[in-house]
Amino acid sequence: MSYYQSFDEVPGVFPYQPPSRPDPETYPERTDNPNHDPGDRTRVTGKSKNTIEAVKEMGTTQVPEIKSNIHCLTIVGQIEGHLVLPPQNKTTKYEHLIPQLVALEQSTEIEGVLIVLNTVGGDVEAGLAIAEIIASLSKPTTSLVLGGGHSIGVPIAVSTNYSFIAETASMTIHPIRLTGLVIGVPQTYEYLDKMQDRVVRFITSHSRVTEERFRDLMFRTGELARDIGTVLIGQDAVDCNLVDEVGGMSQAINKLKQLIDERKAGDGGLKH
Amino acid sequence: MILxxxxxxxxxLAGFEKLDRSSEREVTVNGVPAIVKDIGGGKMELVQILSTxxxxxxxxxxYPGALVKADS
Structure with missing residues (x-):
């Protein structure tokens, strides 16, 4: 019988069985096996409410959480020390960084620390404190100087097991001095000289630059407009043995992974 | 202190004299003792974590600068 027959064959009786899908299965097969795989399941994908809120409030989306065995510490702006600096400064606070480094040393998940620097220097004692604590970490560390790692940023850059500098990044090496208030007594000069010796000693003992070379860079005239000293850009810092290699993020991470593997292999051969 | x-x-050091720390106080944030600063509108900014x-x-x-709520 055709579906399209235009008249009723038997009045009042629907002439054909409409096509229909089979009845839904009311009692699906069940199994007592807890490992039973029910087969294809529908996956619902989409953004959770939190993600949308993050975009609205901060202009950022949340990065999916992947536990990394590397911790990245960024040291930016002025390194703030014993004195709170006015709010126009971007600062790295040592009272936050030092316990973080303690936690990283203790953490079982973190196997290596990457230090990313873009700093204009800052407090001598805070900078040296951070550098000393990085140098004394038992976990492998690498540093990457991006943009600038000036003055007290230099000891922090060299405090790691292996240091990198971006091709365009610069490091200013200049003497420590008090600008502004200078008290004209001999002790002032002696004191500043001692402070400077602390920095020089740290840098020469944690990098391959010689003291003579470093002091030569520090007191060179004719390079800086308002000061004596030197600006080292990328390769220059490697040429004078201050930094180990010119490189970027991938080199710094690969080196860190290599150091982690070496440490795992039990070489214990972490060298400066 | 040597910079x-x-x-x-x-x-x-511009504006160093104008630094005002009078709005800072000690509270507990998510169970962690911390120094916070009122920044107006009932909002608080974390200044320093005091936990050991x-x-x-x-x-x-x-982290320093995070907007936080004090535990009640």
């Missing part, structure tokens, strides 16, 4: 920086000290547990310093929601 070792190629930046001009007048720039770094080093792991508190790796918590992602607690």
């Amino acid at each position: 070792y920086t190629p930046m001009q000290l007048e720039l770094v 547990n080093p792991m508190d310093f790796l918590r992602s929601e607690l």
